[in-house]
Amino acid sequence: xxxxxxxxxxxxxxxxxxxxxxxxxxxxxxxxxxxxxxxxxxxxxxxxxxxxxxxxxxxxxxxxxxxxxxxxxxxxxxxxxxxxxxxxxxxxxxxxxxxxxxxxxxxxxxxxxxxxxxxxxxxxxxxxxxxxxxxxxxxxxxxxxxxxxxxxxxxxxxxxxxxxxxxxxxxxxxxxxxxxxxxxxxxxxxxxxxxxxxxxxxxxxxxxxxxxxxxxxxxxxxxxxxxxxxxxxxxxxxxxxxxxxxxxxxxxxxxxxxxxxxxxxxxxxxxxxxxxxxxxxxxxxxxxxxxxxxxxxxxxxxxxxxxxxxxxxxxxxxxxxxxxxxxxxxxxxxxxxxxxxxxxxxxxxxxxxxxxxxxxxxxxxxxxxxxxxxxxxxxxxxxxxxxxxxxxxxxxxxxxxxxxxxxxxxxxxxxxxxxxxxxxxxxxxxxxxxxxxxxxxxxxxxxxxxxxxxxxxxxxxxxxxxxxxxxxxxxxxxxxxxxxxxxxxxxxxxxxxxxxxxxxxxxxxxxxxxxxxxxxxxxxxxxxxxxxxxxxxxxxxxxxxxxxxxxxxxxxxxxxxxxxxxxxxxxxxxxxxxxxxxxxxxxxxxxxxxxxxxxxxxxxxxxxxxxxxxxxxxxxxxxxxxxxxxxxxxxxxxxxxxxxxxxxxxxxxxxxxxxxxxxxxxxxxxxxxxxxxxxxxxxxxxxxxxxxxxxxxxxxxxxxxxxxxxxxxxxxxxxxxxxxxxxxxxxxxxxxxxxxxxxxxxxxxxxxxxxxx
Ligand SMILES: Nc1nc2c(c(=O)[nH]1)N[C@H]1C(S)=C(S)[C@@H](COP(=O)(O)OP(=O)(O)OC[C@H]3O[C@@H](n4cnc5c(=O)[nH]c(N)nc54)[C@H](O)[C@@H]3O)O[C@H]1N2
Ligand SMILES: Nc1nc2c(c(=O)[nH]1)N[C@H]1C(S)=C(S)[C@@H](COP(=O)(O)OP(=O)(O)OC[C@H]3O[C@@H](n4cnc5c(=O)[nH]c(N)nc54)[C@H](O)[C@@H]3O)O[C@H]1N2
Ligand code: SF4
Ligand SMILES: [Mo]
Numbered sequence: 001x002x003x004x005x006x007x008x009x010x011x012x013x014x015x016x017x018x019x020x021x022x023x024x025x026x027x028x029x030x031x032x033x034x035x036x037x038x039x040x041x042x043x044x045x046x047x048x049x050x051x052x053x054x055x056x057x058x059x060x061x062x063x064x065x066x067x068x069x070x071x072x073x074x075x076x077x078x079x080x081x082x083x084x085x086x087x088x089x090x091x092x093x094x095x096x097x098x099x100x101x102x103x104x105x106x107x108x109x110x111x112x113x114x115x116x117x118x119x120x121x122x123x124x125x126x127x128x129x130x131x132x133x134x135x136x137x138x139x140x141x142x143x144x145x146x147x148x149x150x151x152x153x154x155x156x157x158x159x160x161x162x163x164x165x166x167x168x169x170x171x172x173x174x175x176x177x178x179x180x181x182x183x184x185x186x187x188x189x190x191x192x193x194x195x196x197x198x199x200x201x202x203x204x205x206x207x208x209x210x211x212x213x214x215x216x217x218x219x220x221x222x223x224x225x226x227x228x229x230x231x232x233x234x235x236x237x238x239x240x241x242x243x244x245x246x247x248x249x250x251x252x253x254x255x256x257x258x259x260x261x262x263x264x265x266x267x268x269x270x271x272x273x274x275x276x277x278x279x280x281x282x283x284x285x286x287x288x289x290x291x292x293x294x295x296x297x298x299x300x301x302x303x304x305x306x307x308x309x310x311x312x313x314x315x316x317x318x319x320x321x322x323x324x325x326x327x328x329x330x331x332x333x334x335x336x337x338x339x340x341x342x343x344x345x346x347x348x349x350x351x352x353x354x355x356x357x358x359x360x361x362x363x364x365x366x367x368x369x370x371x372x373x374x375x376x377x378x379x380x381x382x383x384x385x386x387x388x389x390x391x392x393x394x395x396x397x398x399x400x401x402x403x404x405x406x407x408x409x410x411x412x413x414x415x416x417x418x419x420x421x422x423x424x425x426x427x428x429x430x431x432x433x434x435x436x437x438x439x440x441x442x443x444x445x446x447x448x449x450x451x452x453x454x455x456x457x458x459x460x461x462x463x464x465x466x467x468x469x470x471x472x473x474x475x476x477x478x479x480x481x482x483x484x485x486x487x488x489x490x491x492x493x494x495x496x497x498x499x500x501x502x503x504x505x506x507x508x509x510x511x512x513x514x515x516x517x518x519x520x521x522x523x524x525x526x527x528x529x530x531x532x533x534x535x536x537x538x539x540x541x542x543x544x545x546x547x548x549x550x551x552x553x554x555x556x557x558x559x560x561x562x563x564x565x566x567x568x569x570x571x572x573x574x575x576x577x578x579x580x581x582x583x584x585x586x587x588x589x590x591x592x593x594x595x596x597x598x599x600x601x602x603x604x605x606x607x608x609x610x611x612x613x614x615x616x617x618x619x620x621x622x623x624x625x626x627x628x629x630x631x632x633x634x635x636x637x638x639x640x641x642x643x644x645x646x647x648x649x650x651x652x653x654x655x656x657x658x659x660x661x662x663x664x665x666x667x668x669x670x671x672x673x674x675x676x677x678x679x680x681x682x683x684x685x686x687x688x689x690x691x692x693x694x695x696x697x698x699x700x701x702x703x704x705x706x707x708x709x710x711x712x713x714x715x716x717x718x719x720x721x722x723x724x725x726x727x728x729x730x731x732x733x734x735x736x737x738x739x740x741x742x743x744x745x746x747x748x749x750x751x752x753x754x755x756x757x
Contacts, residue, residue: 013050016041016043017041022042022048023042024039024041025489026039026055026488027039027470027487028485029070030131030475031066031067031633032064033130033479034201034204034205035475035485036062037057037058037061038051038052039051040470040490042491045491046491047070047071047075047470047490048071049071050063051063056485058205058481059205064204064630065630066637069640069642070469070470074470074471075494079465079497080453080465081465081494081495081496081497082097082465082495083099083102083463083465083496084097085102085103085461085462090438090439091458093458098462100496103462103464104506104510106462107447107507110416110445111416112511114444118412118413118415119380121145121146121414122412122413123145123414123415123417125137125144125146125420126150126152126420127149127421127422128153128421128634129152129153129157130476130478131421131500132476132501133476133500133504134149134478135367136501137504138368139366139367139369140507140508142515147369147372147379147381147395148369148394149394149396151396151397151399151402151417151422152396152422154394155394155398155736156320160330160733162174163330164333164334165337167337167579167588167590168585168586169341169346169577169579170577171354171355171569171578172393173354173355175318175336175337175352186349186556187206187210187350188209189313189349190314190350191217192220192222192308193222193314194314194315194317194318195222195223195225196222196225196316196321197246197322198317198319198320198321199628200229201628202317206317220307221236222236222239222307222308223238224249225240226240226243226624226693227627227653227688229688236307239296240295241294242690244326244327244332244604244739245295245604246322246332246336247322247328247601247602248294249296250322250332250336250338251285251335251600251602252286252301252305254285254305254342255283255287255290255305256287256301256305256306257305258342262309263344267344271564271576271583272341272344272586273579273584274588278338278342281599285602287299312343313343313348313349313351314343314351315351315352316339318333320626320739321739323336324735324739325739326605326730326737327606327607327728327730327735327740328604331600331603334588334591334601335601335602338600345562346564347562348561348562349561353559353561356563363532365532368515375388375391379391380411380412381397382397382402382411383397383398383400383401384398386398386734387729387733388595388732389732389733390734399424399428399726400429400727402414402417403433403436404433404437406440406442407437407440407442414442414443416443417438417447418448418449419446419447420503420504421449421450422448423457423636424438425438425455425459425715426455426715427634427721428736430721430725430736431715432677432722435715439459446459446460446462448462449464449466449500450464451465451466452639452703455714465496466497466500467493467497468493469487470490470491471492471497472499473487473488473489473543474521481554482555483549484529484535501521501525505524525542529542529548535548586599594733595732596732605740606737607725607728607740609622618744619673620742620744621658621694622693622743623674623724624693624739625696625721626696626697626720626739627697628698629698631643632699634698635700638712639703639705639706641705645708648710649682649701650679650680650696650701650718651681651682651683651684652670652672652682652694652745653688653696654686654689654694654745655685655690655693656687658689663747664747665683666683666685666686667682667683668682668748669747669748670683671747672694672723672743672745673743673744674723674741674742675742677722677723679717679722679723680717680718681696696720698720700715700719700721702714702719720738724741725741
């Protein structure tokens, strides 16, 4: 499609709203976690127009450009639309079409054979970030004889944000935003927003509120991000720490707040535990001391600390930046949680609100996942011995251990992998090792379910076609506060694409029909509504509903505050928190059980200019990968012309001084090299980057875009994870250091010309 045709294509939707021959469908975009309400106009099974749904309870008509590309994706001829079986060598790219019956028969019989020969642990089902099947995925794993999520990127996503909060507050919820932001207290009641290593894509609904509150009521915004991101642009205070040093920054904030007596003494006295020990611990972290570690000027540190305290209640949004992708991630997160606790009282309007018991995936009747001891050897969680905190929250194997288990058969043989919505080669650290494992003859069956031939699908034995959001009628309720919001199919899926729910159902049924008694995803959905929320309805009633109220206590108007005072947080109904001491714990015995210091602590990232001075002679820059771009969701959509047009080539953001030192100009192709390997990208020379740090965004540009004549770069060419090691990682949780290792850059000798041709 040429650019002119892209415009014609857009025009084809004019007048759709008033054309009686056009079908109008209200549904939900699942292009990212935001789940925006949309209205899809279609005719003859083609989408002619997509609008934001103004009546949607949360998103009120807002949508982004990616959603509009659904028109293209629905019709895209390069999608996989039939089950395919490999005919040549693995990875040779030779395929034959097979029927779903044949595909399911192969998968189910191989599963049974391997279960009998090697035990159920030899089959691992993996998923990427949550789409709409978290709960069913867990149920399937249980049916197969495994636990929890099997394999998911939880070692670097979400769980590391939840863990510190669970340890200190006794409530397992996050302070990130994209998943649970809607569960927060009224953001208008907040006086200071601390945006700590978070992207605007996760704060779509909050952005305007923050801005309005700042302009009209003088609320403050503090941005803490080494990259000057879009949120730094609207902040009153911008701090740019060296990647992975956020723990030291949080300790210094606490130092100022304690020294200057800026905390609420009554809250500390009545509701917290370990204050004196904390005060002792942070006493050395003066702003001057932290400046040496973080490079943030001491005065700015002190000013930010005073602002958080003075403008309480402060609302913290801290996500992947500080908490998830460093070898010191968990303790960095603990320091932030303790800061929130120090600034208490919590659970007040505008502050950090606690919502216990909202996790759908923890409902045993639905997931069948009993709360077994995942650390017990019989649980067979790979990596649990070395990283005992990982299986406890996250319930997933340690990914690198899985690839090793395939290759070495230790701690036990892994013989079959099924990936649903997961491109492992693009998602996990050290993909060089993943390729080796996936090509190994030890792996007897590799199944991938995706929209396209993803990088991992290219190495699969069976690839299963998948319907996308405009073509499905299933959804989840993890992000929609007190509501269940039906999704409706606007168009029919092409060829034989199946919804992931239907595949999971048929797979589960083939192994244990009693656990999967339903005939279709429709029955699954109605059953879920019944057992989870006591709501009984027919499909017609369901699909005709706009909003189904499911958890009224979570709705903003019914929200209870100060729950710790009212005995609403503890199982025994007593006031306090569900922790060993019944208080918010600065000092946490549960943390110590995993091997960490019971107090928050700061350690240098394992591979940094400070901790590895010899290595940094050769690799003097810090490598920080994966910041989000609006147009792409993880590694997907670089094949879509409307999206690729905006970011035609893979790139790294490089500070002007670092570029100049190396003779690199804006737009030059460069190699980014680490001790693990190198990737080729274009330099975006900008002081958006902190000096000394190289930032590569998440996508990786794996797919080509035929319409624009732009190449794909596969899993090797521009995939940041090539540079990321699995170890050294967080010592007890196993987070890989995707955002703090060493690298260097140089002008690419092979690629100097613009490859757009
Ligand atoms: N469009 C789009 N939206 C998405 C996604 C996507 O791929 N595309 N992915 C979804 C998923 S699964 C997730 S988990 C969320 C992630 O959501 P976020 O965590 O909000 O997003 P990121 O942009 O990955 O990271 C946030 C910021 O961390 C900064 N950062 C990097 N290193 C550090 C550091 O050491 N310290 C600090 N303080 N900041 C640092 C980056 O510069 C970036 O601006 O986004 C979700 N939303
Ligand atoms: N270096 C680095 N690596 C990272 C990150 C980072 O910041 N830096 N972020 C990490 C994080 S937080 C996360 S959550 C992971 C996410 O990683 P993943 O969720 O695994 O994302 P992808 O690697 O894009 O692989 C997802 C695949 O699923 C397909 N897909 C999308 N939707 C569906 C669907 O509904 N059904 C099916 N069957 N297929 C679908 C897409 O086409 C794509 O090929 O990446 C992690 N990897
Ligand atoms: S991709 Fe865009 S429209 Fe779709 S859910 Fe995300 S923000 Fe909303
Ligand atoms: Mo994620």
